[in-house]
Amino acid sequence: MLVYLIRRLSQSLLxxxxxxxxxxxxxxxxxxxVDILANPDADQQERAAITARLGLDRPLYEQFGVFIWNxxxxxxxxxxxxxxxxxxxxxxxxxxxxxxxxxxxxxSILIGIPLxxxxxxxxxxxxxxxxMSGSILGFSLPNFWIGLMLILLFAxxxxxxPASGRGPTxxxxxxxxxxxxxxGLKHLILPAVTLALYKAALVVRxxxxxxxxxxxxxxxxxxxxxxxxxxRIVGVHVLxxxxxxxxxxxxxxxxxxxxxxxxxxxxxxxxxxxxxxIDSINRLDRPIIVAYLMMTVVIFVVINLVVDLLYAAIDxxxxxxxxxx
Amino acid sequence: xxxIAPATDLAPxxxxxxxxxxxxRGESLLRRHAATFLRSPSAVVGLVVLVLAxxxxxxxxxxxxxxxxxxxxxxxxxxxxxxxxxxxxGTVAYxxxxxxxxxxxxxxxxxxxxxxxxxxAATIIASIVGASVGVLAAYVGGRVESFVMRVVDLQLSFPAxxxxxxxxxxxxRGIDKVILALVVVKWAYYARTVRGSALVEKRREYIEAARCxxxxxWRVVFRHLLPNCLPPLIVVATVQVANxxxxxxxxxxxxxxxxxxxxxxxxLIATGYQYLLSGKYWISTFPGVALVVxxxxxxxxxxxxxxxxxPRLSK
Numbered sequence: 001m002l003v004y005l006i007r008r009l010s011q012s013l014l015x016x017x018x019x020x021x022x023x024x025x026x027x028x029x030x031x032x033x034v035d036i037l038a039n040p041d042a043d044q045q046e047r048a049a050i051t052a053r054l055g056l057d058r059p060l061y062e063q064f065g066v067f068i069w070n071x072x073x074x075x076x077x078x079x080x081x082x083x084x085x086x087x088x089x090x091x092x093x094x095x096x097x098x099x100x101x102x103x104x105x106x107x108s109i110l111i112g113i114p115l116x117x118x119x120x121x122x123x124x125x126x127x128x129x130x131x132m133s134g135s136i137l138g139f140s141l142p143n144f145w146i147g148l149m150l151i152l153l154f155a156x157x158x159x160x161x162p163a164s165g166r167g168p169t170x171x172x173x174x175x176x177x178x179x180x181x182x183x184g185l186k187h188l189i190l191p192a193v194t195l196a197l198y199k200a201a202l203v204v205r206x207x208x209x210x211x212x213x214x215x216x217x218x219x220x221x222x223x224x225x226x227x228x229x230x231x232r233i234v235g236v237h238v239l240x241x242x243x244x245x246x247x248x249x250x251x252x253x254x255x256x257x258x259x260x261x262x263x264x265x266x267x268x269x270x271x272x273x274x275x276x277x278i279d280s281i282n283r284l285d286r287p288i289i290v291a292y293l294m295m296t297v298v299i300f301v302v303i304n305l306v307v308d309l310l311y312a313a314i315d316x317x318x319x320x321x322x323x324x325x
Numbered sequence: 326x327x328x329i330a331p332a333t334d335l336a337p338x339x340x341x342x343x344x345x346x347x348x349x350r351g352e353s354l355l356r357r358h359a360a361t362f363l364r365s366p367s368a369v370v371g372l373v374v375l376v377l378a379x380x381x382x383x384x385x386x387x388x389x390x391x392x393x394x395x396x397x398x399x400x401x402x403x404x405x406x407x408x409x410x411x412x413x414x415g416t417v418a419y420x421x422x423x424x425x426x427x428x429x430x431x432x433x434x435x436x437x438x439x440x441x442x443x444x445x446a447a448t449i450i451a452s453i454v455g456a457s458v459g460v461l462a463a464y465v466g467g468r469v470e471s472f473v474m475r476v477v478d479l480q481l482s483f484p485a486x487x488x489x490x491x492x493x494x495x496x497x498r499g500i501d502k503v504i505l506a507l508v509v510v511k512w513a514y515y516a517r518t519v520r521g522s523a524l525v526e527k528r529r530e531y532i533e534a535a536r537c538x539x540x541x542x543w544r545v546v547f548r549h550l551l552p553n554c555l556p557p558l559i560v561v562a563t564v565q566v567a568n569x570x571x572x573x574x575x576x577x578x579x580x581x582x583x584x585x586x587x588x589x590x591x592x593l594i595a596t597g598y599q600y601l602l603s604g605k606y607w608i609s610t611f612p613g614v615a616l617v618v619x620x621x622x623x624x625x626x627x628x629x630x631x632x633x634x635x636p637r638l639s640k
Contacts, residue, residue, distance in 0.1 A: 015479060026495055140624050142571040142591070144578050145613045148598060152606055163602060259484035266579055267598075278579055281494045289494055296487065304482055 019297040077287030086291035097272035101257045107196035116207025138201025147194040147267035164269035191268040210242030255303045371625025382438035389431035421607035439589040444569035447507035455515025463523035477513040485510040493581040522554040556634040563627035567620045590616045
């Protein structure tokens, strides 16, 4: 396990290093970095100050050293729209996005598992087929359009839920969250459902396949022969055994939820990291883009690493084959 | 968007089906595939819709009531007409007009043209690049292969939407730039698909025979190996066109995709989004419906193609 851990950890560090190099090259080598990192309205003096601070008058490899050194110290540039360190600006938005992703995750489980199990129990019936066709729609329809249609239905026509923004936050255990106020929850429902639909479609497919497989096993036949109620068979025996692939998919997709939040947050004007990225792109606030990129790379690498390590812990074959190869 | 959809779609029953029956005399493989394809009503509907959409977008300059890019044909007094109202020129705007007095039906036909064109171009280029890389990696093997596949894995571990967004933030807007971004995020799928089938095919006897003839390497790879890896590529590419349309519309909706002067369907939806809350539903809804119908049609066709081209499934 230790060998595997070291191998995997060094791979992850390599990925972060490669991405940092790519980002550095994109910002510094292509075009003039002062144009990218300085406020477009900056005067000659400010530009000179930035040039000196970033060491832009020195050779490229030294600049790379400065970039890495600053990044390791948590300095990824200064936003000129907010006039604050880019990392701080992003971290301030992080709880909102995490909250959205978390509620979305819960929704995708609540929608996906029951439908998937139902479709798996009766794969040939009309509702089984309908659920599976519906899941294809969940994959292929553009997420933002689903969001718009939800706004049109629930906010404009029915006037049940708010169309945009984040509700009032309350402080729980030191975190500011909107999850525990009624108004906050109302604001979360539509964006979270929009975010959840794609994953729910995925969960439906995995749960359906898992349920079909489990239903053919001898222990299900045995449970039936014992005279257990169908509810207990499905609720305990089937559900427990089909959860393994579902949990895997959910774990792997956690990262992509943060990425999809970019779209969902824009549709619902939800003040999270994703909306910040789009706003920064439109306002040319490039330090934020660079910082967002580096932080997302790190988040993704960490998620992939954790999932792989969990795999290796659960399934010895993974770490053995990789340690040899 | 459906980054891992293809993997989960492999039905378990695909593995245990009889080998395909030998061809009858005078029966071509193409004709048999076509006959199998036509046996599914939903796939036929999808194909018809898709052909109509392609024809409609190609013929847009002739069938659209107005040219939405020609400012002389637009009248600002016509703006925000509800569906069914008459334009100042006398024609009926069946789908309403947008904030600049553009007839939505015309805008949708022209927008469809851009959406389909961008997606098709990106898919073709990406599949050529991906297929070449994949087949070469599988044939050469060794370090080249493991390096290429590491790059593919690395790229696929980041969501396509995020990579495309960042690329476009660097490049700026433009149709060519959107195509480039889509190629960059999509080639890895094709490389992986083709490499998978090439690994199987390269052990077949015909490859050995071609090698024994001392044919040049490129010829073995591109004339013998690659054509036999195409069926899975076609299936993946078909579904990926739908995917590319969705991705492009999302990027345009977010304001980093096609320029305002050449609106795709996503861009039209983004324009209408501002008016959605004031009850002017048609500007966003109708382009969205067009988008969804096309995406669903492509998926129906792709789904059926997968069944037709999968030899293990044929009866």
